[in-house]
Amino acid sequence: MTGSATETRYRDGARRIAPIAVAAAIFGVSFGVLAGSTGFDAVAAIVMSATTFAGSAQFAAASVLGAGGGVAAAAASASMLNARYAPIGVSVAPVIRGGPLRRLVESQLIVDESWALSRRADGSHDRPILIGAGLTLYVGWVGGTAVGAFAGDALGDPQRYGLDAAFPALFLALLVPQVRSRRALAAALAGGAIALALLPFTPAGIPIIAASAACLLGLRAE
Amino acid sequence: MTTVWIVVLVVGLATMALKAVGPLVLGGRALPARFTGVVALLAPALLSALVVTQTLGADEGLVLDERVAGVAAGAGALALRAPLLAVVVVAAAVTAGVRALTG
Numbered sequence: 642m643t644g645s646a647t648e649t650r651y652r653d654g655a656r657r658i659a660p661i662a663v664a665a666a667i668f669g670v671s672f673g674v675l676a677g678s679t680g681f682d683a684v685a686a687i688v689m690s691a692t693t694f695a696g697s698a699q700f701a702a703a704s705v706l707g708a709g710g711g712v713a714a715a716a717a718s719a720s721m722l723n724a725r726y727a728p729i730g731v732s733v734a735p736v737i738r739g740g741p742l743r744r745l746v747e748s749q750l751i752v753d754e755s756w757a758l759s760r761r762a763d764g765s766h767d768r769p770i771l772i773g774a775g776l777t778l779y780v781g782w783v784g785g786t787a788v789g790a791f792a793g794d795a796l797g798d799p800q801r802y803g804l805d806a807a808f809p810a811l812f813l814a815l816l817v818p819q820v821r822s823r824r825a826l827a828a829a830l831a832g833g834a835i836a837l838a839l840l841p842f843t844p845a846g847i848p849i850i851a852a853s854a855a856c857l858l859g860l861r862a863e
Numbered sequence: 864m865t866t867v868w869i870v871v872l873v874v875g876l877a878t879m880a881l882k883a884v885g886p887l888v889l890g891g892r893a894l895p896a897r898f899t900g901v902v903a904l905l906a907p908a909l910l911s912a913l914v915v916t917q918t919l920g921a922d923e924g925l926v927l928d929e930r931v932a933g934v935a936a937g938a939g940a941l942a943l944r945a946p947l948l949a950v951v952v953v954a955a956a957v958t959a960g961v962r963a964l965t966g
Contacts, residue, residue, distance in 0.1 A: 692879060716873040734888070744891070809917035810954030841925045
């Protein structure tokens with residue numbers, strides 16, 4: 642492939658994720674504001690968005706601290722929420738290339754949305770889409786956090802705009818084309834059922850990582 | 864060092880490690896054959912779980928709120944073969960609308 646064609650596909654990833662990046666940026670603003678109200682200084686909030694780059698875990702950590710929880714409780718709840726990134730990282734490993742440092746840096750652009758958008762029908766991942774979408778989300782998330790942390794909240798609660806429903810709708814839209822086979826359908830149903838069964842009883846994060854066990858259906862012979 | 868900064872550093876390092884472990888150990892190579900069948904099903908299993916937890920999840924565990932209407936409307940748009948952007952916008956708009964009417 643020529644360089645310019647690859648470049649176009651990076652832009653394609655950026656363009657396709659753009660509406661979700663706007664939603665992520667507005668949630669970033671609200672994270673900056675929430676973090677400020679729970680004792681984060683602006684730099685700490687921005688550093689957290691730049692290093693953790695995972696919205697639900699950051700909201701969880703800030704909420705636990707705001708509710709008077711300790712370091713261990715905040716770190717444990719955030720880490721449980723992010724445990725899914727271990728299997729997700731394995732699934733995109735074939736397209737993260739180069740030396741160890743480059744792989745370490747590029748792997749940080751893996752988030753649910755860039756991972757899901759970059760998945761091809763055959764189960765492999767499209768590297769330019771992953772990186773282009775990941776970078777766009779990163780800029781939105783970290784930039785939004787900085788706006789919220791320094792400038793406060795002019796936009797109000799993202800939920801007012803229904804943006805909390807934009808993310809599950811995106812995941813649903815990306816799920817549907819992937820359940821073409823009976824095995825994929827079985828994994829989707831099992832994963833959803835496991836998450837639903839655990840959701841009322843377990844801390845956030847556990848339903849998702851437990852649901853990923855449904856992919857072990859893949860060990861069975863076709 | 865303050866509590867906040869300890870949490871920022873611990874969670875940041877833990878998340879970076881979780882994201883990096885697969886690419887650092889296996890990066891740039893085809894996945895071992897044993898893994899491929901399993902990894903192929905990771906996306907449907909996890910995406911389905913994300914739809915469930917982000918539509919119904921809340922601090923109190925499970926709640927039915929305006930998001931359900933929004934995601935259902937998004938599903939309707941999907942059934943009509945609407946593009947991704949339209950699905951997301953419909954879901955957000957319906958959620959915001961129902962919230963404005965009931966809130």
